[in-house]
Structure formats: structure tokens, C-alpha cells
Amino acid sequence: MKNLTFISCLLVSGWLTGATAADKNQPIYKDAKAPIEDRVNDLVSKMTLEEKVFQLNQYTLGRNNNANNLGEEVKNLPATLGSVIYFDEDPELRNAAQKKAMEESRLGIPIIFGYDVIHGFRTVYPISLGQACSWNTALVEDACAVAAQESRMSGVDWTFSPMIDVARDGRWGRVAEGYGEDPYTNAAFSAASVRGYQGKNLADGKQVAACLKHYIGYGASEAGRDYVYTEISNQSLWDTYLPPYEAGVKAGAATLMSSFNDISGTPGSANHYIMTEILKNRWKHDGFIVSDWSAVPQLIEQGHAANRKEAARLAFNAGLEMDMMGHCYDKYMAELVKEGKISMAQVDDAVKRVLRLKFRLGLFDNPYTPKTTAKERFLLPQSLATAEKLAEETIVLLKNENNLLPLNTKNKPTIAVVGPLAKNRPELLGSWYGHGHAENVLPINEALNAEFAGKANLIYADGCDFDGNDTAKFNEALSAAQKADIILLCMGEKKSWSGENASRSIIELPAIQEQFIAEMKKAGKPMVLVLANGRPLGLSKVEPLCDAIVEMWQPGVPGGKPLAGVLSGRVNPSGKLSITFPRSTGQIPVYYNQRKSARPNSGKYQDIPSTPLYEFGHGLSYSTFNYGDIKLAKETIKRNEKIVVEVPVTNASKRDGAEVIHWFISDPFCTITRPVKELKHFEKQLIKAGDTYVFRFEIDPMRDLSFVDSDGKRFLENGEYFVTVKDKKVKFTIED
Numbered sequence: 001m002k003n004l005t006f007i008s009c010l011l012v013s014g015w016l017t018g019a020t021a022a023d024k025n026q027p028i029y030k031d032a033k034a035p036i037e038d039r040v041n042d043l044v045s046k047m048t049l050e051e052k053v054f055q056l057n058q059y060t061l062g063r064n065n066n067a068n069n070l071g072e073e074v075k076n077l078p079a080t081l082g083s084v085i086y087f088d089e090d091p092e093l094r095n096a097a098q099k100k101a102m103e104e105s106r107l108g109i110p111i112i113f114g115y116d117v118i119h120g121f122r123t124v125y126p127i128s129l130g131q132a133c134s135w136n137t138a139l140v141e142d143a144c145a146v147a148a149q150e151s152r153m154s155g156v157d158w159t160f161s162p163m164i165d166v167a168r169d170g171r172w173g174r175v176a177e178g179y180g181e182d183p184y185t186n187a188a189f190s191a192a193s194v195r196g197y198q199g200k201n202l203a204d205g206k207q208v209a210a211c212l213k214h215y216i217g218y219g220a221s222e223a224g225r226d227y228v229y230t231e232i233s234n235q236s237l238w239d240t241y242l243p244p245y246e247a248g249v250k251a252g253a254a255t256l257m258s259s260f261n262d263i264s265g266t267p268g269s270a271n272h273y274i275m276t277e278i279l280k281n282r283w284k285h286d287g288f289i290v291s292d293w294s295a296v297p298q299l300i301e302q303g304h305a306a307n308r309k310e311a312a313r314l315a316f317n318a319g320l321e322m323d324m325m326g327h328c329y330d331k332y333m334a335e336l337v338k339e340g341k342i343s344m345a346q347v348d349d350a351v352k353r354v355l356r357l358k359f360r361l362g363l364f365d366n367p368y369t370p371k372t373t374a375k376e377r378f379l380l381p382q383s384l385a386t387a388e389k390l391a392e393e394t395i396v397l398l399k400n401e402n403n404l405l406p407l408n409t410k411n412k413p414t415i416a417v418v419g420p421l422a423k424n425r426p427e428l429l430g431s432w433y434g435h436g437h438a439e440n441v442l443p444i445n446e447a448l449n450a451e452f453a454g455k456a457n458l459i460y461a462d463g464c465d466f467d468g469n470d471t472a473k474f475n476e477a478l479s480a481a482q483k484a485d486i487i488l489l490c491m492g493e494k495k496s497w498s499g500e501n502a503s504r505s506i507i508e509l510p511a512i513q514e515q516f517i518a519e520m521k522k523a524g525k526p527m528v529l530v531l532a533n534g535r536p537l538g539l540s541k542v543e544p545l546c547d548a549i550v551e552m553w554q555p556g557v558p559g560g561k562p563l564a565g566v567l568s569g570r571v572n573p574s575g576k577l578s579i580t581f582p583r584s585t586g587q588i589p590v591y592y593n594q595r596k597s598a599r600p601n602s603g604k605y606q607d608i609p610s611t612p613l614y615e616f617g618h619g620l621s622y623s624t625f626n627y628g629d630i631k632l633a634k635e636t637i638k639r640n641e642k643i644v645v646e647v648p649v650t651n652a653s654k655r656d657g658a659e660v661i662h663w664f665i666s667d668p669f670c671t672i673t674r675p676v677k678e679l680k681h682f683e684k685q686l687i688k689a690g691d692t693y694v695f696r697f698e699i700d701p702m703r704d705l706s707f708v709d710s711d712g713k714r715f716l717e718n719g720e721y722f723v724t725v726k727d728k729k730v731k732f733t734i735e736d
């Protein structure tokens with residue numbers, strides 16, 4: 001035994017194998033200095049069909065906490081496997097699997113480890129829908145960089161994020177995971193998050209590969225139910241759903257994930273036009289597409305493939321490179337190649353795409369994740385500061401009658417803090433909370449105690465639960481409210497009510513919460529409604545009862561602290577809605593950039609106004625911002641000329657505050673009709689009390705005024721256009 005150990009030590013150290021001499025003859029793919037394309041080509045030329053096929057499969061490793069995808073822990077991963085979804089938060093298990101791949105596979109090809117890091121790995125920050133309300137792309141980029149660092153140091157090389165599905169139906173639970181209803185907004189945050197995750201060098205040990213998902217149109221799920229059919233015309237595909245992906249691809253996103261949904265008859269995971277024609281042929285993406293979980297065999301349920309083998313053929317030939325947990329590629333691909341139903345050239349191309357990323361991530365040269373302690377990688381002060389700043393900026397002040405907020409603490413008021421979220425930690429994490437721990441979340445009560453120490457008396461009562469019909473604690477809360485000067489209602493949704501497979505047919509607050517709010521009104525005190533939720537809510541029943549409404553979304557680990565800052569005035573709210581709040585569920589879909597009506601003054605609902613309760617871009621501040629008129633450099637411009645528009649905004653209050661400007665374009669008449677207005681640029685700026693800041697937007701006609709046809713061909717038409725900011729609007733003309 002001893003002798004054997006000695007011999008294997010010699011083997012490892014290269015003594016008996018003559019490794020030093022062999023180094024010179026080492027294959028190109030092992031040469032860290034060789035260009036990546038040379039390494040990729042060299043390696044593929046050495047691979048057998050079976051080895052190639054395994055590179056195109058993804059299994060799981062570790063304990064899974066996603067109830068929708070209960071992957072079994074695979075103890076005996078094939079050494080030649082391409083990828084793994086890694087459920088652990090420590091690199092140890094990963095390194096063991098990687099060792100097997102490096103040492104037991106014939107060619108020593110490392111595994112790429114992926115995971116759903118959606119809004120933070122351990123330092124969980126606000127859900128994406130909330131992030132978009134910050135309109136601060138730089139801050140979102142920073143937060144993604146924090147997530148990347150925690151992930152990579154924990155053994156994850158690749159995140160299945162950002163989700164950039166434009167979503168206009170709040171019933172769909174996954175609305176929480178994206179950046180709202182607008183293509184331009186999703187595009188801006190798509191690019192920002194890719195920059196944050198991937199940084200400048202994927203191989204530096206602190207970055208992860210991004211994955212744009214779900215390609216494409218998943219957000220159009222009929223009636224807001226998950227996994228169902230989507231009816232998307234090619235015109236809408238180009239107008240609405242593709243722009244965020246194009247922006248992400250331009251920002252360098254390494255991968256994409258195919259979507260579950262059937263797109264007008266051809267499921268996303270077998271859609272050649274989308275995956276090959278657009279992504280590879282036109283956009284020249286050189287990365288790869290991974291299927292969504294089991295999306296390949298689900299082509300059978302969708303009525304597109306008759307069996308798993310056919311599913312593998314259809315998906316792969318449409319341009320889908322990697323099969324996530326579908327076990328169709330590993331089982332049938334080699335057979336399909338031998339039968340000539342899949343070409344070897346396409347297999348090689350797919351494998352090259354996967355290997356290219358592994359080389360870019362530095363996995364061949366540094367396959368193992370260095371060991372660090374949890375303390376060294378998680379919840380670092382700078383990471384927490386970024387999460388807190390982002391959570392502050394996501395808060396949207398929806399209503400503030402008589403300037404009730406910030407709370408006046410001159411006379412040390414008594415505040416009754418009631419509702420199911422007042423002392424809750426876990427629900428503030430939101431859906432897809434990675435490896436977030438509830439004990440790291442600062443609950444609202446603790447944050448308020450610290451914020452208002454010595455300035456207000458805080459009394460707490462639960463009052464009611466998130467749902468159900470138990471009114472037993474109403475009285476206790478009402479008597480607390482009667483003793484108080486102000487009532488703070490902490491209401492909203494549980495984290496499991498949004499995210500995957502978590503649709504709601506009614507997006508109002510559950511009846512028990514509405515009833516409780518009405519009960520508290522009996523105390524006759526000013527009421528502040530604080531909401532933490534993962535979708536827009538229909539608030540028309542409770543809105544009239546409340547003097548102020550604060551939408552805090554699901555903030556992650558910063559928990560109640562940013563909210564406490566807004567209530568006390570330490571933080572001046574600057575968030576604005578990235579999604580329209582309807583008056584009632586029946587109004588869905590309601591979004592700002594609808595196309596025009598044939599009779600704009602008719603066609604209204606008989607029972608409610610047709611306008612939303614809170615429109616896209618709505619959000620109040622403690623500062624007062626006065627807008628001047630929009631100034632145009634010229635009223636008529638040539639097609640290839642740019643035009644600068646400016647609008648001065650004055651902070652007429654005594655408080656410094658940040659204002660977000662949304663620049664919208666409208667094209668009143670067009671060969672292909674355009675939406676009422678379309679966001680083309682936004683900017684957030686801190687304006688000191690009393691100062692005026694001039695916001696500028698340089699309109700580039702080809703970029704900002706042109707439109708696409710149903711095959712993505714771009715046109716620019718001469719004629720009139722309007723640019724609007726808030727209620728200011730000016731006209732200009734384009735001519736030859």
C-alpha cells in the first residue's frame with residue numbers, strides 16, 4: 001500500500017511521467033497562454049462524440065431549496081459532465097466534483113457550476129421589480145457585482161440572471177423577478193446587471209457569467225398563469241420583448257436561457273427563428289443557450305414533440321445548446337447524430353460555445369474555488385452598504401396627503417405599529433432569495449426602535465395575518481391605535497406569493513388585510529400604509545382610507561432600516577414606479593405604452609375609471625421639484641442630425657432630493673402604429689435645496705425615433721414627433 005502511495009505521489013508530481021519534458025508537447029488547450037479560440041478548437045478536435053454530448057448537459061449537485069424543481073442530489077456525477085446547478089453555499093462539494101472532472105475525465109474538462117442568484121447570494125438586496133424603481137443603473141450594477149463576488153467565492157461560476165421578461169400582468173408571480181413593464185427599462189437594467197455580474201474579466205475569481213432569461217416572451221403568459229401559452233405577434237416580439245435581450249447581448253452576456261412558453265405555436269425552447277436566426281445569425285452571439293429546467297422534455301406536454309428523442313432533435317436543431325435537467329440530450333443526442341438527424345458540425349459548434357465560456361471563466365487554468373470562510377465572503381460591510389442604499393432608492397412614496405411624512409416627532413408622538421409584517425423577517429427577503437438567511441434581515445420593528453429611539457413611543461400589535469379570516473387580534477390592534485397619534489400599517493405579501501409558479505388571480509390585498517385596514521380607520525388617526533410585496537397591487541379599496549402609502553417592495557437583508565429612514569426623514573424617497581398599479585385586477589393589462597385607441601374618449605369601463613391608480617413613473621419626494629419648459633435646440637432636423645432637448649428642474653424646497661426624469665417620445669402617425677408614448681431615456685440627479693439642474697437628452701433619430709417591422713427591419717419616417725417630460729411636451733420635425 002505504502003509503495004503504491006509513493007508511486008502515485010511520484011506520478012502526480014510528474015517524476016515518473018517526465019512531465020517537464022512533456023510540458024513542451026502539452027496540447028494547445030492546456031496552454032494558458034494560447035488564444036482561447038485555438039484552445040477551444042484544439043480541445044474539440046480531440047473529443048469523442050460521447051464527451052461532446054456530455055458537455056451539453058446540466059445536472060444538479062447539493063441540496064435543492066426550490067420546490068418547483070426538486071433535483072435529486074447526484075452523487076455519481078459523470079466525470080465528463082458539462083455543467084451542474086450547484087445548491088451549496090460552500091465550495092467544498094463543488095471542488096470535490098470538479099476534482100473528479102479534472103482528474104477522471106480523459107481530457108480533464110472542468111464543469112461549469114450555475115445557480116439562481118437573482119437578487120443577491122447571501123447579501124440579499126431588493127427584488128428586481130423594486131430595483132428598477134430606483135432608476136439607478138450604476139447602483140444595480142454595484143449590487144450585481146456584490147452578488148457575483150459572493151457567488152464566485154462560494155463555487156458558483158454562472159448565475160441564471162438577469163430575468164428581463166417584460167411583464168404587464170401583475171397576476172404572474174414572476175413579475176417580481178424582472179424590471180417591470182417597459183422594454184427600454186428592462187434593456188437598461190439588463191445591460192447594467194450584465195456589467196455588474198461579469199465585470200471586465202470573467203477569470204478574476206470575483207465575477208460570474210450572466211444568463212439572460214427567459215428567451216423569450218415568458219412574461220406574456222396568458223391570464224398571468226405560469227408555464228402557459230403566450231400569444232405574441234412578431235411585431236410585439238420586436239417592439240416589446242426583444243430589446244432587453246439585444247441590450248444584454250450587446251453588453252456581453254455570456255449565455256441565455258430558453259423560455260418555457262409556447263410562442264404563438266412554437267415553444268421558446270424549440271424556436272429556430274428566435275434562437276438561431278435572431279440570436280446567432282443576426283446578433284452574432286458566441287455564447288450558448290441553456291434550456292429552462294426540463295424545458296426540452298416539456299415540448300412533449302406542449303404538444304410539439306411526440307417523444308423525448310424528438311424533443312432533443314427539435315430543441316437542438318433550433319439552436320438550444322444545453323439541456324438543463326431534461327435528460328434528453330444525454331440519452332438521445334449521440335443516436336441522433338449517428339442517424340444523421342443532428343449534424344456533427346452543429347454539435348461541434350454547440351460544444352465550442354460551452355467550452356469558450358469555460359475558458360473565459362478561467363476554469364481550465366483555475367478549476368477550483370479557493371477556500372475562504374463565510375465571514376470572508378458574505379455580508380461584508382461594503383456589500384451591506386450597497387444593499388441598503390439600493391433598498392433606500394427602491395422605496396416609492398405613492399401617497400402623502402398633507403405631508404404626513406416624514407413623521408413629525410416634535411411632540412414625541414405615539415405610533416401604533418400594526419400588521420403581519422411589523423415584526424417579520426423572512427417575508428422581507430422576497431422570492432428567489434438565494435442563500436439569504438432570515439436572521440440577517442432587520443425587521444421593521446427593530447429598525448423603527450433604533451430610528452425613533454427617544455423621539456417617539458412605539459407600540460406594537462399584530463392585528464391580523466397575511467391571509468385567512470382570523471379577526472381575533474383586531475381588537476388589541478384597535479386599542480393600540482386608539483392610544484396612538486399615528487397608525488403605521490405594515491401589510492403586503494408573503495415571499496411565496498410571487499416568483500415562479502406563484503400566480504394570484506386577484507392582486508388586491510387579501511380580504512383580511514383590507515378588512516383590518518378598514519377596522520383601524522375607526523380609531524380616527526392618520527394612517528400610513530407600508531407595503532412589502534412582489535407585484536403591483538390593486539389598492540383602490542384601501543387607498544382612500546390611508547393618508548400616506550409607502551411601497552417598500554421586498555428589500556432583502558436591509559429589511560426595515562431604509563423604510564425607517566423614509567418615515568423619519570433621514571432618507572428622502574426618490575423611487576418611481578417601474579410598473580403601473582391598476583385600480584383593480586380587472587383592468588389588467590394596463591401599462592403606459594399601449595397603442596392608441598380608435599376612440600380615445602370612449603371605450604371606458606362603466607364601473608371604474610380607465611386610468612391606473614398609480615401610473616408608470618409615479619413617485620413622490622419630500623422635496624418639491626418645479627419643471628420649466630422643454631427647450632429644443634432646433635424645431636426641424638435632418639434625418640442624420642442629432643437634437644438636444646433640455647428641461648430645467650428646480651428644487652423649490654428646503655430639502656436636498658434626487659429627481660428622476662423620464663424622457664418619452666411619441667410618433668403621432670406612423671406606417672406601423674406606435675404606442676401612445678415610449679420611454680427613450682432616463683436620468684436620476686441629486687438636486688440640492690434651491691438649486692436648478694438642467695436635464696439633457698440628445699435625441700438620435702435612428703436610435704430613438706425609428707421603429708421596427710415584424711422582422712426587425714428598422715425604419716425612420718419623416719414628419720412630426722413629440723418629446724415629453726411629465727406634463728411638458730414639445731413638437732419637432734424630421735425631414736430629408
Ligand code: BGC
Nearest residue numbers: 066068069116160292293500
Ligand atoms: C426557472 C428558471 C431557473 C431554473 C433553474 C426554472 O424552473 O424557470 O428561472 O433559472 O428553474 O433553477
